[in-house]
Amino acid sequence: MFGALKSSLKAGDLRNRILFTLMMFVVFRIGAHIPTPGINADAMDALIKGGSILGFFDVISGGAFKRFSIFAMSITPYINASIIMQLLTVVIPKLERLSKEGEEGRKKMTQYIRYGTVVLAFIQAIGMAFTLRAANALTNPGIGSYLMIAVTLTAGTAFLMWLGEQITEKGIGNGISLIIFAGIVAALPGALYRIYQGLAAGTINIFSVIFLVVIAAMVIAAIVAVNEGQRRIPVQYAKRVVGRRVYGGQSTHIPLKVNQAGVIPVIFASSILLFPTTIAQFFQSSGISQWILDVFRWGGPTHSILYAVFIIFFTYFYTAITFNPVDVADNMKKHGGFIPGLRPGRPTAEYLDKILTRVTLSGAIFLALIAILPTFVLVATKIENVYFGGTGLLIVVGVALETMKQIESHLLMRHYQGFMK
The missing domain is CATH 1.10.3370.10 (SecY subunit domain)
Incomplete structure (x- = not known):
């Protein structure tokens, strides 16, 4: 490195x-x-x-x-x-x-x-x-x-x-x-300093800090694995003879990412669930407002369930917007490509949609777990005033990976050994 x-x-x-x-x-x-x-x-x-x-x-x-x-x-x-x-x-x-x-x-x-x-x-x-x-x-x-x-x-x-x-x-x-x-x-430095203050004051147990570090490392490793994970659909291109040249005939694949939507579903779900509590805070004298604050309390059972459901919904919603199986199948057909064992056109689009639905389900469940897991970790370790959020981790790890890949491409262009082996 x-x-x-x-x-x-x-x-x-x-x-x-x-x-x-x-x-x-x-x-x-x-x-x-x-x-x-x-x-x-x-x-x-x-x-x-x-x-x-x-x-x-x-x-x-x-x-x-x-x-x-x-x-x-x-x-x-x-x-x-x-x-x-x-x-x-x-x-x-x-x-x-x-x-x-x-x-x-x-x-x-x-x-x-x-x-x-x-x-x-x-x-x-x-x-x-x-x-x-x-x-x-x-x-x-x-x-x-x-x-x-x-x-x-x-x-x-x-x-x-x-x-x-x-x-x-x-x-x-x-x-x-x-x-x-x-x-x-x-x-991050402020969070580490607050943990140090808690350890010095005796309000935080050293074993709780070790447990938090281990969980954070496991979550980061899981985020990296899922962000890099993909289902590769094999594609074969037929040979075409134009004049004296032969085009096509090669094999390639369509990479369907497990986490196609990135962190967008988590941001959408967070905004929607935090909006009712924000409005209710300005009418706290009302009994209904207090009930809304209790129901949508961050980390509560109702909030966690709704949070996971909204993340799964928005993952499918955003994936459907960014990846259109019909367009992909049509483009493959125009260029003489086909998936082995499937006819070009509608059968290919239906197959891609079926695979995408299954792959997206895995990514959506993973996003939901990562988003709600830190809440339970902080409750278990009793470490307060420290942010350990799934949204932040997803953004930080995803951006770091993407930036590292760009640095890697620059190094490889100059025949240097890169970071990733």
Whole structure:
């Protein structure tokens, strides 16, 4: 590993890309500590600890939401805009045609996503301003404060979007994913320090810490195995004679990933289940609101069951959007490809759909288990004020693997030995 790291620093272009990415991380962390004007920090901290959806945003933003910095919304509006654009591509023929127009179509789609990000960020920022006013977290409530907060947060999100695009273009890896990765990893030193304080004070047992480390290592290994796992469907291409040349005749495969949807289903399910508690917190004098808070309490039996069900549902939903067996079967037929033992066309599409359904079930159940397991681990070890969430682990491990693969490809192009053997 150290030899591969040394090789990566020898390659001039790769070294510059890595250094540029690290510099952008520094810019991101500096911005995460620049506060938004007009916010009561103490009230904001109490609101985060109340278990609302804002706590989930704080994890994604790497603590920027708790401080309510200019990057408080992180890059979530961009993610939402990208997801909405993918959904619209399926239902709007014009966008579907645009997505198939190559590089020019991709640039146009990216432009639409940028516009959508700014609009969603402004709407979300206005909603947050009113939410903070209801929680008495504004120092000077009024129209001016609302606009100041909305413009500041929207500008912060737009800057992060630009920062992510710069990392993708001039750095290494996917910039948007790396920004989320950096935000989550930034919370790790604080968590380790709180564990150390608990050990020193005697409130945390050393065996509980060892158990937590072992479980975390096993979960990370499982995430790596599932992210890399795939079902390979063999495909044979018939020979075609054009003039004096023979085309086709080779064998290949279609890789169906076990976790086709990534971490998107977990994010969707978390947002939906945390939304009722966030609304109920502003009407706590009502008996119905208290009942909602009890039912949807994080880590409770009802919450855990619903969480798992929603994750499985959204895994199938998102996989159906991103992988269309009919289109794959049609493309294979056009190029003379077929699955051995199956006729091209409809039988191939039905077979792919059948295999995809079974493979997706395994991935969906795995995502559900990873999402709810940390809750039970923290209850068993009685370690408090330490975040050990499945969503964070899925994002961190997935982004690390993808970035490592890109570094690996750069090294192999220069005939260096890579990280992976």
